[in-house]
Amino acid sequence: MYSFHNLLSRPLVMSTPKEIIFEVNGTIKMADYIKSLGISEGSKILILIDPAIKNLDSIKMLDKSLFENEFHVEWVSEVEYEPSISTAERIIENGRKLKPNIVIGIGGGSTLDLAKILVAGIDNPEKNVRDFIGVEKIPKRITPLVLAPSTAGTGSEVSRFAIVSEGERKMSISSRHIIADMAIVDPVLTYTMPPKITAGAGLDALSHAIEAMISLRSSPVSDMFSLQSIKLVFNYLIRAYLRGRDEEARYYMSMAATLAGIPLTMSGMVLGHSIAQTFGPTYKIHHGISCGMTLPYIMDFYLPVMIDKYNVIADILEMKQEIDRYSRALEVVKQVWNLVKELNIPLSLKDIGISKVELEKLAERTLKEWPRPNSPIELTKERILKVYENMYEGVLSRVKI
Secondary structure (H helix, E strand, O other), X not given: OXXXXXXXXXXXXXXXXXXXXXXXXXXXXXXXXHHOOOOOOOOEEEEEEOHHHOOOHHHHHHHHHHHHOOOEEEEEOOOOOOOEHHHHHHHHHHHHHHOOOEEEEEEOHHHHHHHHHHHHHHHXXXXXXXXXXXXXXXXXXXXXXXXXXXXXXXXXXXXXXXXXXXXXXXXXXXXXXXXXXXXXXXXXHHOOOOHHHHXXXXXXXXXXXXXXXXXXXXXXXXXXXXXXXXXXXXXXXXXXXXXXXXXXXXXXXXXXXXXXXXXXXXXXXXXXXXXXXXXXXXOOOOHHHHHHHHHHHHHHHHHHHOHHHHHHHHHHOOOOOOOOHHHHHHHXXXXXXXXXXXXXXXXXXXXXXXXXXXXXXHHHHHHHHOOOOOOOOOOOHHHHHHHHHHHHHOOOOOOOO
């Protein structure tokens, strides 16, 4: 399942926040938590918050607590989904004027990503956002950063990645200098997520967990987190989707998302996110939805080299042992397909209005913009195009649905 020589040839690096606090109503206690980072009363706090949650009771109680602790708070809610470079630059400009002692991001993945880019911009005033795009392009980090997710999917609170967009193109920033000092995961913030966002976010987490297992950079350590996340998603996502106030389901889906964010950073993503991050922004499809649409198809694509891994997933899902290992691997892919379908996510590009004549261009862009050298099957335009063609028709190559 793992190549020992491959493991010997590279370090296993777990880049996570210094503290990950998982607590129901942890948001309300944030004043106490930031004091533990050395932030004293009277300090200036810049809070970047998703406008969809700024009127939650938890946020109002947080605001009251920060006021009582004599913090000077600047709330910024001019956040957009799939944040653009221009939006990031505008927020950085305001942040540089304020010179906060700490930055806090509260919201979905886009908000958390913007908070990461904000601290990079504040601490590196001679740089602009374009300078940060790529791997380890951020020179330094000084300002403390706390992240609290309001969705259960992106894992941004524990990852080293931030995504910005320009037109139809998404671009990645990857750096140790945007990892949060503290992640506060409060499932209560996810209670008001609408069903469609719940479904998309949960499938994003599942994609992180499964793609990280497929990656050549996977390890027994990263797979440990992935497997637990996969189990939680299968046990609780449908419940959270059907009943948003199901506290147990929301609790474990928040945990699943955070757990999946760790192997996302350790192992990286493969073809699924490459495709999702290409057609999603182009056709204005929510990132989690595009990942969910893509996941069964890329699992089908990687199946010949992933039979052992898929059987481990079958074990964690307590699937029957009586069939041969290949058939069991096929069944895992089918179970993912069925989960996506049960969440009312489209499983065909045709169904969301993408023309067949666009597929070749999409395949070319996918390979050019997101090449994924960690893919266990070498990615070529022809192979990627075949996956797109399957997605267009709504059929898998190996699994009969």
